[in-house]
Amino acid sequence: MRTLLIYPEFPKTFWSYEKILELVNRKVLLPPLGMVTVAALLPQHWEMKLVDRNVREVTEAEWAWAELVVISGMIVQKADMAVQIARAKQRGLPVAVGGPFASSTPDAPELDLADFKVLDEGEITLPLFIEAIERGEQGGRFSANGDKPDVTGTPIPRFDLLELDAYDSMSVQFSRGCPFQCEFCDIIVLYGRKPRTKTPEQLVAELQRLYDLGWRRAIFLVDDNFIGNKRNAKLLLPAIKEWQIERGYPFSFTTEASVDLASDEEMMRMMAEARFEAVFLGIETPDEASLSVAGKHQNTRSSLEESVDRITSYGIRVMAGFIIGFDGEQTGAGDRIVRFVSRTGIPAAMMGMLQALPNTGLWHRLEKEGRLIQEKADAKGVNQTNLLNFIPTRPIRDIANEYVDAFCRLYEPNAYIDRVTHYYGKVGVPRWKAFFKPENSDKSALPEARDIKALATVIWRQGFKRNTRFRFWRSLARVARRNPANFEQFVVTLAHNEHFQEYRAVVTREIEEQLACLPPEPPSTPAEPSRELQPV
Numbered sequence: 130m131r132t133l134l135i136y137p138e139f140p141k142t143f144w145s146y147e148k149i150l151e152l153v154n155r156k157v158l159l160p161p162l163g164m165v166t167v168a169a170l171l172p173q174h175w176e177m178k179l180v181d182r183n184v185r186e187v188t189e190a191e192w193a194w195a196e197l198v199v200i201s202g203m204i205v206q207k208a209d210m211a212v213q214i215a216r217a218k219q220r221g222l223p224v225a226v227g228g229p230f231a232s233s234t235p236d237a238p239e240l241d242l243a244d245f246k247v248l249d250e251g252e253i254t255l256p257l258f259i260e261a262i263e264r265g266e267q268g269g270r271f272s273a274n275g276d277k278p279d280v281t282g283t284p285i286p287r288f289d290l291l292e293l294d295a296y297d298s299m300s301v302q303f304s305r306g307c308p309f310q311c312e313f314c315d316i317i318v319l320y321g322r323k324p325r326t327k328t329p330e331q332l333v334a335e336l337q338r339l340y341d342l343g344w345r346r347a348i349f350l351v352d353d354n355f356i357g358n359k360r361n362a363k364l365l366l367p368a369i370k371e372w373q374i375e376r377g378y379p380f381s382f383t384t385e386a387s388v389d390l391a392s393d394e395e396m397m398r399m400m401a402e403a404r405f406e407a408v409f410l411g412i413e414t415p416d417e418a419s420l421s422v423a424g425k426h427q428n429t430r431s432s433l434e435e436s437v438d439r440i441t442s443y444g445i446r447v448m449a450g451f452i453i454g455f456d457g458e459q460t461g462a463g464d465r466i467v468r469f470v471s472r473t474g475i476p477a478a479m480m481g482m483l484q485a486l487p488n489t490g491l492w493h494r495l496e497k498e499g500r501l502i503q504e505k506a507d508a509k510g511v512n513q514t515n516l517l518n519f520i521p522t523r524p525i526r527d528i529a530n531e532y533v534d535a536f537c538r539l540y541e542p543n544a545y546i547d548r549v550t551h552y553y554g555k556v557g558v559p560r561w562k563a564f565f566k567p568e569n570s571d572k573s574a575l576p577e578a579r580d581i582k583a584l585a586t587v588i589w590r591q592g593f594k595r596n597t598r599f600r601f602w603r604s605l606a607r608v609a610r611r612n613p614a615n616f617e618q619f620v621v622t623l624a625h626n627e628h629f630q631e632y633r634a635v636v637t638r639e640i641e642e643q644l645a646c647l648p649p650e651p652p653s654t655p656a657e658p659s660r661e662l663q664p665v
C-alpha cells in the first residue's frame with residue numbers, strides 16, 4: 130500500500146519562531162512525532178512518504194504515487210487538515226484521519242470528507258484500521274472506547290521519513306498522561322490521569338536511532354508532564370546520562386513538567402546531569418484564587434517564584450505559560466503576570482487567553498452554564514491571538530486589552546534584554562559539563578556555518594542597528610563576567626528577541642481586529658458573566 134502521510138500547516142503562533150528559524154535557515158521548530166509514530170505502527174511492508182506541510186507542499190508526483198492518504202493534526206491545524214482532505218478526495222484517494230483533533234471532535238465538519246476516522250491512541254486503533262483496509266473496506270470509525278495502551282510496546286518512530294535538515298529540534302516521547310486535574314487541560318481527557326511511560330531501553334534506542342541518522346542538535350521530550358511518573362523518570366535519567374557521556378553529550382534536552390519539580394532535588398540534579406537544559410512550566414498565573422478556580426492546586430502549595438529560582442539554580446532554564454481570563458479574575462491580572470515574570474526573569478513567557486477545549490472539565494462546566502460561544506469555539510482553533518471562546522466573568526475587552534498590554538510590555542526589546550540579563554545572573558552552572566569527556570564527542574557537534582552567520586546577524590541588528598545597542602553590549606559584558614558557563618545560551622536567548630519583535634505586532638493587530646467586531650459590553654461585574662455576548 131503506497132501511503133502518503135500529510136501533516137497539516139500550523140498558523141503563526143508564539144512557538145512558531147519564524148524569524149529565528151529564518152536566521153538559522155530551518156523551516157520548523159519541531160517534527161510531527163505523532164506521524165512518524167503512526168508510520169512505525171503501520172505495516173512496514175507498506176511504502177510510505179511523509180510531507181510536513183510546514184516544510185513544503187505536497188507535489189503532484191506524490192499525489193499521483195499515493196494509494197492511501199493519512200492525515201493527523203491538532204485543533205490549531207484543522208483548517209489545513211480540511212484542505213488536504215479535500216485535495217485527496219478530488220484525486221479519488223481514500224483518506225484516514227487521526228490525532229488529537231479528530232479524537233476530541235470526530236464529527237467536526239472539517240473531517241466530513243474523510244473515509245476512515247482512526248481515533249484515540251494509535252497503538253489500539255491502528256491495528257483495527259489495518260484489518261479493515263486488508264478486508265477491503267471503504268470506510269470506518271475506530272475508537273479505543275476509553276482504553277489506554279501500554280506504551281512499552283510502541284515501536285521506534287520512523288524518524289527516517291523526516292527531512293531532518295528542516296527542523297530546529299527533534300522530538301521524542303517518554304510518557305503520556307498526567308496525574309493532575311487542571312480544569313482546562315485536554316491532556317488528561319486524551320491520555321488519562323495515570324501516566325504511562327516507555328522503558329529506559331526504549332527511549333535510549335530512540336535516541337540512538339536519531340544519533341545514527343546523524344542528528345546532533347536539541348531534543349524536545351514532548352511529554353506533557355515529564356515527572357508525572359517520578360519513579361520511572363528517575364529510572365530513565367541515569368540511562369540517558371550514561372548514553373550521553375559515552376557519546377560526548379551530543380543532545381541537549383527540553384521538556385515540560387509540573388511546578389512540583391522544584392521540590393524534588395534529586396530529580397533536578399538527575400535532569401541537569403543528563404543535560405536537560407530547559408523546562409516548560411505551566412505556571413498559568415500568580416493569582417492563587419485563579420489557580421484554585423482552575424483546579425491547579427499543585428501551583429498553590431509553595432511559592433512560585435522560589436520554585437522558578439530553585440529549578441534555575443540547577444542550570445535548567447525555565448520557560449513558562451501564563452493564562453488570563455479565569456472566572457472571578459480581578460482587574461490587573463495582566464499586570465500581575467508582567468510583574469511576576471519581571472521578578473523571576475523568565476525569558477520565554479508564553480501568554481494566552483483562556484480557551485475551553487472540547488470535552489475538558491472547563492468545556493462541560495461552561496456548556497452547562499450556557500457560557501460557551503459556539504461560533505468562537507468552532508472557529509480557527511486555539512492560539513495566542515484568539516479571544517476567549519466563552520463568556521467570561523469580566524468584560525472581554527478588559528481581558529483582551531490587559532493581555533495585549535502585558536504581552537507588549539514583556540517583549541519590549543529593551544525590557545526583554547534587561548529581563549534575560551537578570552535571569553542569567555541566576556542560572557546555575559551546567560552540571561553535565563562535569564561528566565563531559567571531550568574525547569567522546571565528534572566533530573559534527575561543532576557549530577555549523579549557518580549558526581555563525583545567524584549570530585553575526587543578531588549582533589549586527591541588536592548591537593549596532595537598533596536602539597538596543599547600549600543594553601546589548603552592556604548585558605553581554607555583564608553575563609560574560611558573571612556567568613561565563615552560560616554565556617553561549619545567553620546569546621541564543623537574546624536572539625529570540627528577533628521573533629518577539631514581530632510577534633508583538635501580530636498579537637496587537639489580530640486582537641484589535643477581533644475586538645472591533647464585538648458588540649458593546651456592560652462594565653465589569655466581577656462575580657457575574659458578561660451577558661452581552663450571546664451564548665449557544
Ligand code: SF4
Binds near residue numbers: 316387411
Ligand atoms: S499539570 Fe499540565 S498536563 Fe497536568 S493536568 Fe495540569 S495542565 Fe494538564
